[in-house]
Amino acid sequence: MDWLVSNLGSISWQMAVMWIIGGVLIFLAIKKDMEPTLLLPMGLGAILVNLPEWGALKELQILYDAGIETELFPLLLFIGIGAMIDFGPLLSNPKLLLCGAAAQFGIFFTLSMARLFGFQLEDAASIAIIGAADGPTSIFVAKYFQTGYLGAIIVAAYSYMALVPIVQPPFIKLVTTKKERRMRMEYNPANISRTTRILFPILVTFIAGIAAPKSVALVGFLMFGNLLRECLVLNSLSETAQKVLANLVSLLLGLSVAPVMVAEKFLVPQTLMILGLGLVAFIFDTIGGVIFVKILNLFLKNKINPMVGAAGISAFPMSSRVVHKMGLKEDPQNFLLMHAAGANVAGQVASVIAGGMIISLIG
Numbered sequence: 001m002d003w004l005v006s007n008l009g010s011i012s013w014q015m016a017v018m019w020i021i022g023g024v025l026i027f028l029a030i031k032k033d034m035e036p037t038l039l040l041p042m043g044l045g046a047i048l049v050n051l052p053e054w055g056a057l058k059e060l061q062i063l064y065d066a067g068i069e070t071e072l073f074p075l076l077l078f079i080g081i082g083a084m085i086d087f088g089p090l091l092s093n094p095k096l097l098l099c100g101a102a103a104q105f106g107i108f109f110t111l112s113m114a115r116l117f118g119f120q121l122e123d124a125a126s127i128a129i130i131g132a133a134d135g136p137t138s139i140f141v142a143k144y145f146q147t148g149y150l151g152a153i154i155v156a157a158y159s160y161m162a163l164v165p166i167v168q169p170p171f172i173k174l175v176t177t178k179k180e181r182r183m184r185m186e187y188n189p190a191n192i193s194r195t196t197r198i199l200f201p202i203l204v205t206f207i208a209g210i211a212a213p214k215s216v217a218l219v220g221f222l223m224f225g226n227l228l229r230e231c232l233v234l235n236s237l238s239e240t241a242q243k244v245l246a247n248l249v250s251l252l253l254g255l256s257v258a259p260v261m262v263a264e265k266f267l268v269p270q271t272l273m274i275l276g277l278g279l280v281a282f283i284f285d286t287i288g289g290v291i292f293v294k295i296l297n298l299f300l301k302n303k304i305n306p307m308v309g310a311a312g313i314s315a316f317p318m319s320s321r322v323v324h325k326m327g328l329k330e331d332p333q334n335f336l337l338m339h340a341a342g343a344n345v346a347g348q349v350a351s352v353i354a355g356g357m358i359i360s361l362i363g
Contacts, residue, residue, distance in 0.1 A: 014263035015050045021266075022046035025155075034162030037250040038135070042155070045258025063256040068150075071143055073253045074136035075221045080246025081136070081348070082225020083238050085316070087200055089342035092190040095304070096312075096339070098296065100346025103312030104354045105288030106131035110281040111358075117273055123147045125362045127274050130157045131281025132351035133164070134314035139253075140218060141355045145362075151260035152271040156278035164318040167279070169326060171286045172310050180294075181330045183305040187338045197230040208353055215356020222352060286310045289343075304339070311340035314351035320344040 025043030029036040049057045067073035090096055107128045114124035122145035129141040130153060138157040142150050160167060173181075201223035209216040228238040260266070293309035307326055311319045320340035327336040 011052060012263070014267050015052075017267060018050040018261065018263045019047050021261075022050075025159075028159075028162060032162075035158055035250075037247050038158055038254045039162060041251050041254030042158070042257055042261075045255045046261045049258045049261060050263050057259060057262065060255060060258045063252065064259045067252055067256045068139060068143060071140055071217075073249055073256065074139045075217060077136045077246060077249045077253065078218060078221040078352075079225035079228070080241045080249065081316070082201070082222040082227075083229045083241035084246070085222075085226055085229070085345050085348065086341075087197065087226065087345055088189065088192050089338045090345050091192045091196065091200065092188070093339065093342055095296075095300075096308070096342040097346045097350075099289055099293060099304075099309050099312035099343040100348070100350035101312075102292030102309060103285045103289035103343075103347050104132065104350050105292075106281040106283070106285035106313075107354055107358070109284045109288075110277050113280060114277055117277070119270075119273075121362055123149060125358050126150075126153055127277050128281065129153075129355055129358060130160070130274075130278040131285050132314050132355055133157075133161055133282060133285060133319070134348065134351040134355075135161060135253075137218060137314070137351055137355040141358060144359055148265070149270060149274055151257060151266050152274040153278075154257050155261070156275050159275075160278055160282050161315045161318065164282075164313075164315045165322050167282050168286050168310055168319065168322050171283050172290060172307055172323075172326060175287050175290045175294075176306050178330065180306050181326060182334060183303060184331070184334050185303075185305055185308075185336060185339050187335070189338070194230070194232070198227065201226040201230070204349060208349075208356065212353050212356035212360055214359035215353050218352040218355060219349070222348070282313070285313045289313065305334075305336055308336060308339050308343050311343040312347040312350070313344075314347045316344050316348050317341065319347070 022043040025039045028034045029040035045060060110131050111124050111128035114127045126142040126145045126147040129138050135157045138153055142153045205220050205223045208219040225241055228234050228241055289309035289312040290306045293304050293306045297303045307323045311323045313319050323340040324337040327334040
């Protein structure tokens, strides 16, 4: 019994808070079905490393060193994401690339805000990339700058990605009118040749490597995954990348984050600031994308529903589904899914390039 009393006596209030945080993440994963393959192991890991005598910290540290310290897990995850993406809607309407670029406004706005709150430039850049709405990119950039706030950044990035259906709608409504939300868009998919689909990921990698060399690893792995999908000679590998690889790496990624969620590192005032700044980044991504489309419509003959601009963030495919559902709610015959999906995959590419630009400009 002495060992039990000793262990109970070593429990601090900080440990208890981390158990609660871990429990909340597990609740969101199981009850709300929000990014369960990542939030569930992340929540469990937060509990494990905050048990007396450091819990399972040593074992999980090995996973952290192998997957995050080397940046291997984010890159492998991009292969799975790339294999899931169909660039057809984007290639049918290339203007949607601009939506993806505009929706990265939150990154640069949040960078300025983080500096205003006193964060060092490298830390501010790591926090700002939460606005990419792209977990692997957030990890890659934060790890590149060796920020001490990696745990808070990862939790913020993935939590807000999971909360996109809650975060985006009120702000989309704030900057649009009912008439704008009811705006219909005809979908006339172009006949995209197989050659075009194969050349697209190769050209994007080439262009990104010239325009933002620091992004080439992220873009390259993303586009390699898409090439697996589009080449049609590696169907089994494509399916494995979409399902087994993506889910397995997400699970391992969630567990490997645990060592940076030790109470002493995580429960600092800056964590709350990072969570707040991450929310600001998502909000301004959404608003920036919508307002950009409204400006763009002044020059377009075939107008774009402004809500599609909000899908330009990288939270794929959640954001495109949110826009589609909002369109249906305003008008049951208003089908925006394919247009929103085009903007959403454009945002996926733009967020990776934005991450590379941040590294190039600051690193």
